[in-house]
Amino acid sequence: MSSEDEDREGDAAAPPEQLALIRESVRRAKVPRAKPRTWRGADVAAELPVARVLVDKGVLHLDRYFDYAVPAELDADAQPGVRVRVRFGAGRHQVHGGRREGGGLISGFLIERRAESDYSGPLAALAQVVSPEPVLGPELLGLARAVADRYAGSLADVLQLAVPPRNARAERKPSPEPLPPPAPPEPGTFERYENGPEFLDALSRGASPRAVWNALPGPYWAEELARAVAATLASGRGALVVVPDGRAAARVDGALTGLLGAGRHALLTADAGPEKRYREWLAVRRGSVRAVVGTRAAMFAPVQDLGLVAIWDDGDGSHSELHAPQPHAREVLQLRAALDGCAFLAGGQSCTVEAAQLVESGWARPLVAARPQVRAAAPLVRTVGDGDLARDEAARAARLPTLAWQTVRKGLELGPVLVQVPRRGYVPRLACDRCRAPARCRHCAGPLEARDAGPLRCGWCGQGESDWHCPECGGFRLRAQVVGARRTAEELGRAFPAVPVRTSGREQVLDTVPGVPALVVSTPGAEPVAEGGYAAALLLDGWAMLGRPDLRAGEEALRRWTGAASLVRPQSEGGTVVVVAEPSLRPVQALVRWDPVGHAVRELADRAELGFPPVSRMAAVSGRPEALAEFLAAAELPGEAEVLGPVPLPVAEPGRPVRVGGPPVGERWERVLVRVPPGRGAALAAALKTAQAARMARNSRADGDTVRIRIDPPDIG
Incomplete structure (x- = not known):
């Protein structure tokens, strides 16, 4: 029976996907021919006539390379790393290497050119070379394969995250000539950290230190990141910094421009638009730019001769990719540090359990400041617990305790005051006043709400509730579980009528606010930077953040509080933070002592005892x-x-x-x-x-x- 007869018989007996596996097993049993056969009538390239292609289909059972013949007219452009179009798809002509005829056109990457194919049947020809620009180099391909294996995903899915969509106009524009390495930077504020100058010196000498950096509160972290990048560039190597959002990227971008001048780094964020982003990415791949600052997708940036990978605030949820296979930027940068043998820096004003484990295992060294430096940079942190709220008439009447009101009044004499609210919006969620169990609908268990002081209604099914009582303790009184940012702003506006009130949240996120007296109400992560720092900060409804049924609730609450409190002036300048949470809880105590590293170490010990990640x-x-x-x-x-x-x-x-x-x-x-x-x-x-x-x-x-x-x-x- 001929091979074509076998194809027809197999097509009738098995579905296309199963047929592919059957033919793969048959192929492995055959002895490869000395010279590949090609599609009839094809005028193929004289040298290396076989192209190994990764097709852009993210299904796991097709996570392998396919062989195609290289037509003579595409020989010059069909080089490893370019984008190509090939015939591929379900149909009666599916074979290992490609398709003899039929099948739809699909995009892919040309991985390598070969003299022979290990498939003995006829090969389909490449249909098109989309662009002669090689966008997939060996280093990026190796990284993508490592990420796919770690996260049980397909290589094609990872490359969709790693290689941005093509923009023809950006490709036609030449990239600038690379600039010579700069001089090593001065330590600057890095002198505040134990072994800080030594870390920069190691980068300047071409070494590859790995560190977990607990940054001091204040505005200097972006400049300190820029100095680490500058030290790496001084050694003739490249650097990559990944930050959680565009606001942080803009701060590091400004710090790098101020330190090194324009033209030495690329900014890769979604806000740039497809053409500008692709043009910047091409400048990095071509070697015109040796440093990159960007958000999550920049973790794959093809920086040449990589000397440093750095991530800021690795606990931020924005670092976790939403698309398959959902890699985390910290883990990808760790893989890059291992594959490329480069330096690694995980920095933040808080500390994650994963970062603490890197130090605990000896993979990285701590980069921290001595306690006198911490006390000099941190604000004064005061707490208001449940017992204080119960005895406080002002707190029961207006939700804010007396200490908070006094702190606001005093702070407004010196500058702006930040108020962090764990929830955006106006509608308050309700809870039992006695035991604080959430108030839920009897029909669908949805949350009960009281819009504009109206009757109780379910936020999910809309049914009214006229006779609510707590199923936990039998109480009949309700309290606002979490009051939204807009309602908090209205309450504070009525209490301080002569003071402007600004809000920052999902609808409108402020980057900066003037250093004049004002109330700034913000949701976590949206806090704007105040010129000269905030005079005071209120961290409201801390129990709501700590009470989430999540293994990371305490770590996340401390990270949010630390991020807001870091924007407040030092205690020596009158900076004060009031957190409304139970003082005896571990995250609250860590904030009072300003010891996020100690909190992460204790959390890591608890995870080890329970067998939870990252220990497992x-x-x-x-x-x-x-x-x-x-x-x-x-x-x-x-x-x-x-x-x-x-x-x-x-x-x-x-x-x-x-x-x-x-x-x-x-x-x-x-x-x-x-x-x-x-x-x-x-x-x-x-x-x-x-x-x-x-x-x-x-x-x-x-x-x-x-x-x-x-x-x-x-x-x-």
Whole structure:
């Protein structure tokens, strides 16, 4: 029987995806021919006539390279790293290397040129070279493969995150000539840290130190990051800095421009627009620019001769990619430091448990200031607990305790005052006044609200509630659980009628505010920088941030508080912070002592005792109960793996936002957590990836049978 007859018979007996696997096994059993055959009539390149292509399809069972013939007319442009178009798709002509005829055009990357193919059948020809610009180099390809393996994802999905979309006009513009290395910078405010000048000196000499940096409060962190970049450039190497948002990127951008001048670094943020962003990215890839500052996507920036990777505020949720395979910028930069042998710097005014583990394991060294320097830079932190609120008539009447009012009045004599509210909006969520259990609807368990002081109604189903009582303690009185930023601004405006009130939140985020008396009400993460620093800050409803059912609730609350308090003037200049939270709680005590590193170390010890990440490696697997059970039964998990669950996931209600990675509206899903000890994370990811690929290849994944995998989920609460 001829090969074509075999194709026809196999096409009739098996679905396309299964057919691909059958033919792959047949191919492995055959002895490769000495010279590849090509599609009939094709005039192929005389040298290296085979192109190995990665097609842009992010399904796991197609996560491999495919061979195509290189037509003679495309020989010059079809070089490794360029974008190409090839014929690919389900149909009767599917073969290992490409398609003889039929199939749709799909984009891909040309990985390498070869003299022979290990596939003995006829090869389809490249349809088009999209651009002769090589955008995928060996270093970026190796990094993308490492990220895909770590997160149980496909290489194509990672490259969609790593290589920006093409812009022809940007490609046609030449990049500037590279500038010579600058002189090593002076330590500046880095002298405030133990071993700070030595760290910069090591970078200037071409060494590759790794450090976890606990930055002092105040406005100097951006300049200190810029000095680390300048020291790396002075050694003739490149540097990469990843920050959580555009505001932070603008601050580091300004600091670098002020320190080194224009033209030495690229700014990669989504705000730049596709053409400018791609032009900057090309300048980095071509070697015209050796330093990059950017948000999450910049973690893949192809900096040549990379000498330093740095991340600022690695606990910010913006560093976690939302698209498959959902890598975290910190982990990607750690991979880059290991693959490229470059320096690593994780900095922030707080400290994550993952960063503390890097120091605990000896992989990185601490870069911290002595306690006298911390006390000189930090504001005075005072607390108001539940007992104080119960005895405070002003707090019961107006939600703000007397100490907070006094702090505001005194602060307004010196400058602006920051008020951090954990929730945006106007509508308050309600809770029992006695036990603070959330007030929920008896019909759908949704949150009860009182809009504009009106009657109680459910925020989900809209039904009214006229006879509420607490199911926990029997109480009948309600209190505002978290009052939104807008309502807080109105209350403060009435209390201080002669003082301007500004708000900063999702609808409008302020970058800066003048250093004149004013009240600035902000949600966490949206606090603007005040000229000269805030005179005081109020951190309201701390118990609401600490009470979230999340393993990271304490760490996240401390990070939010530290970020806001760092904008306040030092205690020597009258700076005061009042946090409304129970003083005995660990995160509150860490804020009072200004000791986020100590808090992270103690949290790490607790995680080690309980076997939770980052001490262990974990994956979250979710789907409909039947599909989830089938997947787990088929997966060949490592022997040390421990399966926790399943537990039901919250059902997405119609009209409510669908959680990223969560179940579709109205579907009931379950989730399991799969935990392995240190050193077995790669085996866990490989097992889950293999099981998912086999599931897809069997063509059993209908819309209702989706199983989703996330390695190192940020939220396991």
